[in-house]
Amino acid sequence: MEMVDLYVGPNKVHFSVHKELLCNKIPYFDKMFKGTFQEAAVNSATFPEDLPETFDLLVEWVYSGTIRPLTMIPGPDPQQPSAYRLSYPCTQFYSLADKICMPELIDLIMSRFHQVWREWRFLPSLNSITETYSTTSEDSPMRRFMCMSYYYMASHGHEEHWPAESVSRALLEIDGLAADLIRLTRQTKGAVYHPSQISACNFHCHDKTAPCALRGNEMPVGFAAAPGYFGGSGHSFGVGIQVNMW
Numbered sequence: 641m642e643m644v645d646l647y648v649g650p651n652k653v654h655f656s657v658h659k660e661l662l663c664n665k666i667p668y669f670d671k672m673f674k675g676t677f678q679e680a681a682v683n684s685a686t687f688p689e690d691l692p693e694t695f696d697l698l699v700e701w702v703y704s705g706t707i708r709p710l711t712m713i714p715g716p717d718p719q720q721p722s723a724y725r726l727s728y729p730c731t732q733f734y735s736l737a738d739k740i741c742m743p744e745l746i747d748l749i750m751s752r753f754h755q756v757w758r759e760w761r762f763l764p765s766l767n768s769i770t771e772t773y774s775t776t777s778e779d780s781p782m783r784r785f786m787c788m789s790y791y792y793m794a795s796h797g798h799e800e801h802w803p804a805e806s807v808s809r810a811l812l813e814i815d816g817l818a819a820d821l822i823r824l825t826r827q828t829k830g831a832v833y834h835p836s837q838i839s840a841c842n843f844h845c846h847d848k849t850a851p852c853a854l855r856g857n858e859m860p861v862g863f864a865a866a867p868g869y870f871g872g873s874g875h876s877f878g879v880g881i882q883v884n885m886w
């Protein structure tokens with residue numbers, strides 16, 4: 641069986657993958673390893689700008705057709721809610737799937753991403769919104785998710801956790817956010833939703849006239865966060881919690 645070598649990140653983390661499988665599954669690699677590029681001659685390619693963790697997930701998807709569930713990992717200090725982060729770099733993985741043009745994978749990642757916010761009832765941090773806007777294209781559904789999170793936090797967040805000063809600064813500093821926010825408020829006529837309160841399909845990129853292949857893929861919602869964590873019943877979304885993506 642012919643293998644290809646992928647070297648990822650500045651430290652060149654090595655992945656060895658079955659060539660036929662990789663090329664059959666992902667046209668981007670088919671062009672790379674079966675065309676006239678240097679990579680095809682040596683069966684090897686480097687991706688210095690990418691995260692090894694995202695390639696680990698990609699290889700998992702190539703072999704298994706699915707990706708592991710996403711969850712929140714607490715930081716070392718339980719008194720520091722902002723220490724929570726996602727169990728893998730989901731938005732970076734999303735950007736990779738976007739770069740290699742795999743809409744089916746993009747939608748699967750979005751479903752995982754949507755699910756974790758639904759379970760944990762937190763909100764992405766302002767830093768995460770900034771990062772998403774700097775790494776995704778203008779019409780990306782991931783931006784739509786972040787814009788909706790921003791709108792929810794701007795209207796429902798407590799001053800203590802989401803100071804109006806920093807929230808307004810984000811609107812000025814994040815290129816494209818203000819325009820997206822105007823489009824969103826026009827679409828919803830001012831109604832505010834936490835993005836995980838509506839179906840994940842709203843953030844899929846597939847043709848909406850076709851049935852959603854991922855419907856029913858969402859796991860039942862349990863209340864994963866510690867009870868009383870928000871000082872309430874736990875039924876409101878985490879307006880006091882900011883989560884950094886990675």
Ligand SMILES: [Zn+2]
Nearest residue numbers: 841844852853
């Ligand atoms: Zn869908």
